[in-house]
Amino acid sequence: MKIQAINGFKDILPENVLLWQHIEKKAREVFQRFGLREIRIPILEKTELFVRSIGEATDVVEKEMYTFPEAGLTMRPEATAGIMRAFIEHGLHVQQPIQRLYAIGPMFRHERPQKGRQRQFHQLDTEIIGSVDPQIDAELISMGQMLLDELGITTSLEINSIGCSQCRPPYRQKLVSFLESRHDDLCEDCKRRTYTNPLRVLDCKKSTCREIAKDAPSLLEEVCDNCKGHFNQVQASLDRMGITYTLNRFMVRGLDYYTQTTFEFLTDDLGAQSAVGAGGRYDGLIEQLGGPALPGIGFAMGMERLALLLEQQNNRPHMDSEMDLFLAALGPQSMDYCETLVHKLRKKGIRAAMDYSGRSLKAQMKQANRFKASFTLIIGDNELLEQTGIIRNMSTQEQQPIGLDTNTDQLSNVLAEIVR
Incomplete structure (x- = not known):
């Protein structure tokens, strides 16, 4: 009997590696124009790192992590938490007030394999740490857009603000009250999320929950004056750079550490997996992990999805001779x-x-x-x-x-x- 690859863990064959190398090379070129430096972090981290950063009530922590319970270790499901751990551990903020970092590598989540998403998947991850300026938000978004443009990949950009620790709790109460009034119509996951992570209900993919979410109170309309001013400046910067976007008041992102600006690069060419890249601010995360009270913002893009889009949108580049x-x-x-x-x-x-x-x-x-x-x-x-x-x-x-x-x-x- 032949031994085959584990479901959700795919080989990348030589003819496809050339395409991946092209994406990685272009990403490094673009990231370095913006002053980002590469960091390489371990695949295995302490489970507590992801529980404290991503959030105990998130789908990632509850259902999707590859964890070794007896050892208290987990294979990284995303890169931001590990980069923040390295940032704190090595005191990178002492070397330079604003750190611009990127990482490229595999991540691991135990979920149903589908087009553009495997259980071992690969990401380009970027982080800018140490600045609260809304122009930095716009700059990071523009970097993602520039990479997609130079790869020849067509996407749409959606942005939102999900507020801060001051304005989100009152909104959360209002949202819970609304969801309780529609409780019987929610899917089983969203019934549970109503009390553990109500914002995630707004991002449910079930058609019944999506219809309910349309009538939910808008977080964007409930954010405090500070968050509103910040988001207005982000939009003004994007407008000055000529970057097209739409507002999506239902975008909440799946990880607890996000605050204020969130954004997604979307496509209609990958079925249910519409997000090519996504990210946002995480101003309280570093302090939450035991580091200094420094703000940050970042995004990740899926390598598998970028490669698929280059194929599907007929923009596969001419490869050099081998x-x-x-x-x-x-x-x-x-x-x-x-x-x-x-x-x-x-x-x-x-x-x-x-x-x-x-x-x-x-x-x-x-x-x-x-x-x-x-x-x-x-x-x-x-x-x-x-x-x-x-x-x-x-x-x-x-x-x-x-x-x-x-x-x-x-x-x-x-x-x-x-x-x-």
């Missing part, structure tokens, strides 16, 4: 010669490959095509004696003679110039 040069050796002497040559080319930074099985030229040219080589150098024993090989441009099929010599150093220099 090999710069393939060496087709025809005969034992030419094979020895090419073995030395291919090694020297690789030392010069050239992506080079050859076949050692002594197959026909036709078979080796097929292999060169499988490698997606830009050029092929053809050398047989006779060509070696006459010190003249043939180099073929694999895209135009044009070929020309090239001089060989016993010392392969000079030839490797010439070839490096041709294929670069």
Whole structure:
């Protein structure tokens, strides 16, 4: 019996890895323009970190975490909590008042696998820590929009303000009263959420609950003057940058640490999983985890979803050749010669490959095509004696003679110039 991958844990095959590398490279380029630096955090953290940050009554903590109860450890379901833990532990705020960080890597949630969401999934995560300025909110949103634009991915942007610790409790009471009046019509999860996490009812995907939510009191209309002023300035900054958005008063996000500005980049091309990226402010999170009272804002984007959208929106980029040069050796002497040559080319930074099985030229040219080589150098024993090989441009099929010599150093220099 063959052993297969666990449900929800997918292999990323070489032809798709090229696409992932393209997304990661573009993300790093964009993030670095905004002054973000990369941080790499562990996959395994203390369970308490996620309970205290994400919230004990959230779906993530209640149902979805991969936890080792006896050890008190959990595989990270998201990156923000781990980055905040590292920020506090290493005193990064002492080094620099405002920290701009990003991370790329796998996350783990035990939920039903579906299009664009696996149990092991990958995220681009960004965080700006230390500033309360609403312009920072707009800047971070603009960075996400810029990345999507440069990848060639079309999404819509929705934003909301979910208030702060001052204005949310009164709204929560008002919302609970409303939900109690419609209690019998709610789904079983939302009946429970009414008292544990009522804001999550507004984000329920069940059609009956969505209809009920339309009549619910709006948090955006209940926020305090400070939160209202902050959100107005965020919108003004986005307007100045020419970024299109819509207000969504039902957007609440699924994690307890969010405050004030929240936002989502959405698509209609992924079925139920409409969010490509999402984030918001978390001004009390660092203090809640035992650190200084510093504000922060961040977002995450799903790598699987970005890759799917590039495929579905027909914007898969042209990928570079996998090999710069393939060496087709025809005969034992030419094979020895090419073995030395291919090694020297690789030392010069050239992506080079050859076949050692002594197959026909036709078979080796097929292999060169499988490698997606830009050029092929053809050398047989006779060509070696006459010190003249043939180099073929694999895209135009044009070929020309090239001089060989016993010392392969000079030839490797010439070839490096041709294929670069």
